[in-house]
Amino acid sequence: MEGSAAGHRRVHQRGVQAGPSVASVGRERHLAVAAALWTHFFPFLRSLRLSQTPPAPLADAAAGFTLLAFDLPSSAPQDLQPNPVQSIMHCFGWDDMLNPLLVTRYLPHLLQDGELVAAVSSCSGASASGPAQALCVRAWFRCFLQQHLHKNPDRSDSRAGRALEEQLGELTRLVLRLPEVDSLLQRSGLQPAASRPEPRPALQLFIKAVGRVYGGLQVLSERAAMVxxxxxxxxxxxxxVKPYLVNKNPEGLQLAYWVGGCVVMHWSPLLASSRAQQQLFRLVEVLLLPHSLTHLEQALRDSLPLYLQGLSVAAGMSQSQGAGLKQQLRSVISKYLDHFLPATPSAGVIANHPVLLAACEATPTPHGAGLRKSILQVLCDNFLQFKGHAPPPRLAAILAFLLELLRRNKDADPALLTVPLPSVLRCLMLVNEPQVRRIATEALQLLVERCGAATDGPCDQTTTVLKSFVEENEGVYDKQVYSVLETVAVLDLPVVQVLVPVLSLSLRNTEHKRGLGRNSALRSAYKKLLSILGDVGQAEAISLEEE
Incomplete structure (x- = not known):
């Protein structure tokens, strides 16, 4: 099979090189031989193309016929016309149903022929599903993803798996040389570190390059074309990747989730576009929000930071579906914050929590701050809600997560830092358990001190939160409120001093509602707070005595 088409092509080329007279004499003979090959051998090859165990000679022979069609396009049968080369490449290289073993052996035969690549790429009718070079990249992408389908049942390397690994390496080298891919890499400023790059870093480099080029485009039509x-x-x-989701192959799942994470991370602005948003929704829904997490824990633990960072950027950029993406982001954060959170504070587990790792960065950036704000909002809404007096489950672990998030990042924006402040104040007001109080106090210190350092005088956002805290709890938890404010005053005296008028009004409102006149116990607790508020507190204490 292999030698027939390829050998005939060589004979034909020698005839062409011999000159016009020899070529014209032999042309009819060559066409006759080619017609016989197409008639008697090609149908048999095509019948084997979807084989689950394709023999190596099948790819070689198919490549021979592709090159024959390139040299003698008129010799190809009618069902391959008008673009026989592209038709055969679809049959043996581009169809998603093809076994990666066949594709990774077939395409390298052709991609090393620069003349053929140029001709196929310039053909306007390359394929109903997309231009030729893009289809070659897609085939490479798919073969990379499906490389673990050829493992033995015991997950050891099979002979087919080793062959695929070798062939994938060569296909990777040639795909990176495609004019379209090379142009992307040049425009992105990214280049492979080695002349024969390994498939994994090469694919990651390519994904980064696409995202970087898209990010540099300003013209709307160019951005749409890039999407x-x-x-x-x-x-x-x-x-x-569906086979891995079905057969639970660990290596396959880790590979699939890592590639998906790289795409979401590096293509987030691109995926936020209206044309691509549905793809992003589907990726998140299927990969990150499945009903069962069995067999997925390690894959998710390794790749979740990529998804969260990318999804956060997309949610912040999207104009048409921003609300939907933000809800998806919150759902993913909530699901995995809960899933990977220990029952009790465990420094090692919390320090390596994938949601925490996603949010950490040495120098704060707007995108990173946006993700941290989303995480803080989910923490407060889903994990720090009291039911009456009853604290939420795993409160110490949740607070330990919050504290670690604050410690690892240097956020100074009061709008972000005051998101968890009401919840921390409530924990200190209602919970007496020593471990919870210790962690909550440390978190409170970071929040109050950083907010105070961000402004010249008392931080308006902190003051607003404290004022609401007083008003929401007046007449019910007054003594506990004063106790919490004593802790705050030690950290930032001015921010509590400005609350004195609010506190005094709250005291009088409480006494008025109870209708029993002055409440000595309540006033005593309030005066204790006033005693540490300097001149402002002393003046107010005197005013209360004179009433």
Whole structure:
């Protein structure tokens, strides 16, 4: 099979090189031989193309026929016309149903032929599903994703798996040399570190390059074209990785989740566009919000930071579906904050919590701060809500997570830092358990001190939160409120001093509602707070005595 088409092509080329007279004499003979090959051998090859165990000679022979069609396009049968080369490449290289073993052996035969690549790429009718080079990239992408399908049942390398690994390396080298891919890498300023890069770093580099080029485009039409091109490269990602989701292959799942995470991370602005948003929704829904997490823990632990960082950027950029993406982000944060959180504070577990790792950065950036704000909002809404007097489950662990999040990041924006402040104040007011109080006090210190350092005088955002805290709890938890404010005053005296008028009014309102006149016990607790508020507190204490 292999030698027939390829050998005939060599004979034909020698005839062409011999000159016009020899070529014209032999042309009819060559066409006759080619017709026989197409008639008797090609149908047999095509019948084997979807084999689950494709023999190596099948790819070689298919490549021979592809090159024959390139040299003698008119010799190809009618069902391959008008673009026989592209038709055969679809049959043996681009179809998503093809075994990666076949594709990774077939395409390198052709991609090393620069003349063929140029001709196929310039053909306007390359394929109904996309241009030729993009289809080659998509095939490479899919073969990379499906490389673990050829493991033995005991997960050891099979002979087919080793062959695929070798062939994938060569396909990777040639894909990076495609004019379209090389142009992307040049424009992005990214280049492979080695002349024969390994498939994994090469794919990551390519994904980064696409995202970087898209980010540099300013013209709307160019951005739209790049979105279309990127989706062509990606293909039906979920269809490609579905076998791993079904058979629970650990290596396959880790690979699939890592690639998906790289795409979401580096293509987040691109995926936020209206044209690509549905793809992002599907990726998150299927990969991150499944009903069962069995067999997925390690894959998720390793890749979740990539998804959270990318999804946060997309949610912040999207104009048309921003609310939906933000809700998805909150759902993912809530699901995995809960899933990976220990029952009690465990320094090692919390320090390596994937949601925490996603949010940490040495130098705060707007995107990172946006993700941390989303995490803090989920913490407060879903994990720090009291039911009456009853504290939420795993309160110490949740507070330990919050404290570690604050410690690892240097956020100074009061709008972000005051998000968890009401919840921390409530914990100190209602919970007497020593461990909870210790952790909550440390968190309170970081929040109050950083907010105070961000402004010249008392921080308005902190004052607003404390004022609401007083008003919401007046007449019920007054003594506990004073106790909490004593702790705050030690950390930032001015921010409590400005609350004195509010506190005195709250005291009088409480006494008035009870209708029993002055409440000595309550006033005594209030005066204790006033005693540490300097001149402002002393003046107010005197005023209370004179009433």
């Amino acid at each position: 279309t091109k990127a989706l062509d490269y990606l293909g039906d990602f979920l269809k490609h």
